[in-house]
Amino acid sequence: MTRRDILLSLMAGFLSGLFLIPTLAGLNLNFPYKYAALLIVLPFGAMVGFFIAKKLGEKIPVFLELGKFAIIGVLNTSIDFGVLNILILATAQASGISFAFFKASSFVVANINSYFWNKHWTFAAPQSGASIVQSATGREYAKFLVVSLVGLIINVGLALAVVSMGGGLGLSPGRLANVGAVLGSAGNLLWNFLGYKLIVFRE
Numbered sequence: 001m002t003r004r005d006i007l008l009s010l011m012a013g014f015l016s017g018l019f020l021i022p023t024l025a026g027l028n029l030n031f032p033y034k035y036a037a038l039l040i041v042l043p044f045g046a047m048v049g050f051f052i053a054k055k056l057g058e059k060i061p062v063f064l065e066l067g068k069f070a071i072i073g074v075l076n077t078s079i080d081f082g083v084l085n086i087l088i089l090a091t092a093q094a095s096g097i098s099f100a101f102f103k104a105s106s107f108v109v110a111n112i113n114s115y116f117w118n119k120h121w122t123f124a125a126p127q128s129g130a131s132i133v134q135s136a137t138g139r140e141y142a143k144f145l146v147v148s149l150v151g152l153i154i155n156v157g158l159a160l161a162v163v164s165m166g167g168g169l170g171l172s173p174g175r176l177a178n179v180g181a182v183l184g185s186a187g188n189l190l191w192n193f194l195g196y197k198l199i200v201f202r203e
Contacts, residue, residue, distance in 0.1 A: 012046050013044070026084075050067055065197065077185045084102055099163060111151070148192070155184040
């Protein structure tokens with residue numbers, strides 16, 4: 001476990017907590033010491049998660065990548081939710097065309113973040129820390145874009161389906177929007193790991 005890995009896992013955890021703050025505001029969730037829980041517990045949890053993934057990865061190498069991908073997945077989901085809730089709180093719009101636009105926008109921001117973290121940490125060469133792909137190429141970007149666009153369709157499609165058909169659940173529009181975002185992100189994370197590993201950053 002290198003110093004770089006420790007710092008990156010702590011940073012990812014801290015940023016995850018930071019972007020979850022507007023999500024808690026959007027859900028009207030209050031609990032004691034919520035900021036301390038987000039900004040202290042999450043970084044520590046990310047570091048512990050990486051340590052466990054590294055230990056498992058000594059026997060089954062893919063677990064190290066899965067661990068890193070999970071940490072970055074939490075960060076990307078936090079950014080996705082954070083941007084979505086900032087837009088909802090700023091406009092008081094949580095349904096219809098506005099929601100679809102907000103969800104697509106939050107996905108794009110999270111996706112840009114995802115590219116850099118996954119290229120330079122998750123799927124980087126384990127010894128040197130250098131990327132498996134020596135330099136970014138047009139072909140690499142094209143593959144990443146195709147995988148990401150399919151992920152966008154999965155993410156936004158699942159989220160919009162929940163918002164459109166979940167009215168009978170008795171949830172407020174803001175909470176229903178976040179339930180939709182959870183399902184959209186789950187489908188997106190599974191697709192992205194397989195797509196990035198097997199197509200974009202393939203060794």
